[in-house]
Amino acid sequence: MSRTATDPGSRSAQELEALALRAGRELEEAPPQEVLRWAAETFGSRFCVTSSMEDAVVAHLASSVFPGVDVVFLDTGYHFPETIGTRDAVAAVMNVNVITLTPRHTVAEQDAEYGPRLYDRDPDLCCSLRKVEPLRRGLAGYDAWATGLRRDESPSRANTPVVGWDPKRGKVKIAPIARWTQDDVDAYVAEQGVLLNPLLWDGYTSVGCAPCTRRVAAGEDARSGRWAGTGKTECGLHT
Numbered sequence: 446m447s448r449t450a451t452d453p454g455s456r457s458a459q460e461l462e463a464l465a466l467r468a469g470r471e472l473e474e475a476p477p478q479e480v481l482r483w484a485a486e487t488f489g490s491r492f493c494v495t496s497s498m499e500d501a502v503v504a505h506l507a508s509s510v511f512p513g514v515d516v517v518f519l520d521t522g523y524h525f526p527e528t529i530g531t532r533d534a535v536a537a538v539m540n541v542n543v544i545t546l547t548p549r550h551t552v553a554e555q556d557a558e559y560g561p562r563l564y565d566r567d568p569d570l571c572c573s574l575r576k577v578e579p580l581r582r583g584l585a586g587y588d589a590w591a592t593g594l595r596r597d598e599s600p601s602r603a604n605t606p607v608v609g610w611d612p613k614r615g616k617v618k619i620a621p622i623a624r625w626t627q628d629d630v631d632a633y634v635a636e637q638g639v640l641l642n643p644l645l646w647d648g649y650t651s652v653g654c655a656p657c658t659r660r661v662a663a664g665e666d667a668r669s670g671r672w673a674g675t676g677k678t679e680c681g682l683h684t
Contacts, residue, residue, distance in 0.1 A: 458615045461588055465617040468608040477506050477621035480607055484589055484619050485511035491588040493517050493544075495580070498531040499652040501539065501640040502630055503593045503621060508540045516541045517583055517590070521575040522552040523564070523654035531642045538640070546583040548575045564656050568672055575654075581614060589617035597626050598651075598667065627667070 456464070464487070472480050484492045485507075493515040494507045507514045516539075518532050536543040548555070555563060555574060564571040584590055594605045611618040622630070634641060644652050648660030650667040661670040 456588065461615070461617055462610045462612075465608055465610040468617075469606045472607050474624075475607070477503075477625070478510055480619060480621040481507045481591065482510040483608075484591060484617075485514070488587075488589045488617070490515070491586070492590070493584070493587050494541075494591045495519075496532075496535070496593065497652065498528045498535065499642050499645070500593070500630070500634065501531070501535045502633060503591055504535060504539060504541050505637060505639045506621060506633075507591060512540045514541055515587075516543050517580075518543060518545050519576055519579055519583075520545050520547050521654050522548065523575070523656055525642075525644060525652065525655045525658075527643045528652060531640060534640055544583070546579045548579050550574070562656075564654065568657060568675055584614055584616060587616065589619060591619040591621060594620040594623060595625055595627075595630075596623050 468483065468487075472483060475483075492511075494504050495517045496504050498518055504514075504516045507516075516535065520529070520532075532543060532545070535541065550558065555571075559570070560566070563574075590611075594602055596603050596605050605620050605623045606618075607620055607623050609618050609620075625633075633639065642649075642652050649658065649670060650661045651671050652658060653671050657672050659670045661667065
């Protein structure tokens with residue numbers, strides 16, 4: 446299947462939700478490539494992959510069954526240089542179409558309106574402005590989106606469906622590697638030579654915006670370096 450495949454006919458939200466719930470049951474134990482092939486054949490160019498550029502695993506899996514698939518990346522303005530470098534490398538060497546979304550306001554404009562270091566004072570609002578709202582706009586032209594969520598990452602993700610319904614956005618939400626463990630990811634990366642963010646070799650086990658991400662000590666939870674000390678565990682994209 447190619448990126449120029451004809452779009453399917455328009456579907457109502459009710460039809461999409463029913464489709465998602467049925468596929469969630471039928472594809473629960475399917476391998477990731479089968480799940481992504483179903484998405485490509487079902488939605489055509491109205492399907493995309495989202496990536497934080499912590500790694501390119503789902504983008505790589507999707508490109509193997511849907512060459513030229515859209516890979517949507519949120520440039521919050523606060524990313525590590527290594528994350529931007531990973532995005533650029535993915536765009537350069539993989540058969541995908543990287544699309545970069547940006548917030549309505551630059552960091553300087555946000556500072557002027559809300560005050561500096563909003564991420565310290567109100568991280569939920571900062572994430573809403575710089576992640577949630579841009580993704581809402583960016584997904585407007587799609588019926589389905591794929592993420593790299595895994596059930597083993599945190600208690601809040603333990604019930605992630607392989608295919609589910611995203612009521613907040615009115616989209617089919619696909620998590621093709623939901624059943625994978627970190628060992629599965631590592632094996633796929635090693636076997637396929639998949640691009641990884643260099644920060645993963647520098648003590649970071651989960652990579653987000655630079656001001657809100659720290660290195661993780663041995664024995665700590667993999668996501669403990671995100672919003673450390675705030676009680677916050679999710680940016681709002683998946684809740």
